[in-house]
Amino acid sequence: MEYTKGADFEPKHVDRKLLYTSLEERIKYLHQFLDFNSSDIEALMTGTKYIKQLIPAVVNLVYKKILQFDITSRAFHTRTTVDETEPEEDYLNEESPKITRRKMFLRWYLTRLCQDPTTMDFWRYLNKVGMMHSGQVRMSPLNVEYIHIGACLGYIQDIWIEAMMSHPHLSLRRKIALVRAVNKVLWIQNDLFARYHSSDGEEFTDQMSDFDYNVGQEGYLGDKRVLGGSTRDDDAESIAPSINSTAPSVDSAAQSTIGASSMRSVCPFAEMGKSNSTETKIWAN
Template sequence: MGDYNGSGTLPRHVDRKALYTDLEARVRYLQQFIGFTADDVIALNRGSKYIKALAPTLVDRVYSKLLEADITARVFQTRSTTSELDVDEYPEFKSPYMQCRRMFLRWYITRICSDPTKIEFWAYLDKVGRMHRGKDRMISFDVEYIHIGACLGYIQDVLIEGVMGCEKMSLPFRVALVRALGKVIWIQNDLFARWRVGDGAEFEMEIEAVHENQEPISRAASAKANTRDRRDGEASSVRSTWSSRGDSASIFSDRQSTAPTSINIGSQEVAADYPACPFSPDHAPSYETRVWSDADSGRCSR
């Protein structure tokens, strides 16, 4: 037999059908491919407080960007980027409705700062992708993938700008956190794309059956998990809650990423002056950062 992968052993088997019908198998494959490891979990865990602090700036910049072009601004009225309906009035950035929409993105960022060792973390990201395909929820949107990809790219850029400009973190930790966030965003990108591309179409009935039979994740339990205080060293002994498989090499395997493992959060003598960093002494947000502007903004009626 030939030397297939440099070690004389056969390549690891990946079940194609499982990639489309089993979310856990799909996420595991993506984690293995891009090298999402326990080091990334540690970085996300210890960096969550900085990402949460960056959330108001990130949210405002994203929604300001979405309102720049009519094709994306129109979605808040028509719920679809394919709609050619004339819109009499586009939503304003500071309107109660947009305040409410911004709350959803802040909630999303909070969820990203939760525990990626649990399948519920990835199930939530998958649900977000499915919702933007116009499935499952009454408040869903039908947003074409070009806009989704562009928005994720913009989010990643703002996160890089904010994290790398934060002098409260050491440079090695900033690099580790940016790498971990990038991997999560690219997995999220796939969990958007899977509902848009035609790959695996022959398994569509089984895919839909899985979602119809899924039990919804308890909102109260999720909120409790997301607001739980975490100690700096908590992630050093992470344990997978996913079912073990003989051929898997998950984020908790012995293989480690090349991300710095000696993570320490300390101030740097020299740091770039990035406007997105909420920790900079000169930081002055140019956007309204409150989620709720008044009592009427507590509901999204559209």
């Protein structure tokens, strides 16, 4: 097929190697491709309240689903979906203490999704969650095969779309903005799961310094404790760190990344979303 190119047309360069060796570059590319922009950040920041309201229901539905199938339920006995040996003990149910604790982790994860996406820490956390399910962590590896991860993310996305679109008070405009923004985050999370289950870029394996995570001990992702408390029986509500109850405005969020303190890493692409938001206007005519 023949097509004309404007004289000044210059596609953006993407360095393939950097996609595999630099988490920042990978995220930057995904942001650009998905048009993750200031409208999405604003939607996430101002919609925190609605996202948080849904978290308990999402967590319960996801665990109900995972425990519905032996292959996924077994992962909570054996930490793998590869081994089909029946567990010696009974299959877990939603009320099992082990599952109650797992629910807390998922709640904390979803709570993190409501936090500031203009910081690199936000994306690092998603990356570590992806990495830790891949069986590549040396200390007590967890190997959940991609088919289950993809299905689970799709399920979360479905619950999310249904819940948001049927919200009784939100305007349609805000519903759409929130659905789109969360969808983009979920797809980036999907990539950060998928990349550890794929051989793409394997020639750069020994140069992945930026993808260096020591995900190991439960409740820790990297060297950062994401869950407080000291014993397995800690109460979920009391140990999950509190998050900002008031969402900062987009402007203040963006500004806070400029010259942010060393306590919080600056996301190099926090400012990139200044462009106009993209709307398909697919039904305009």
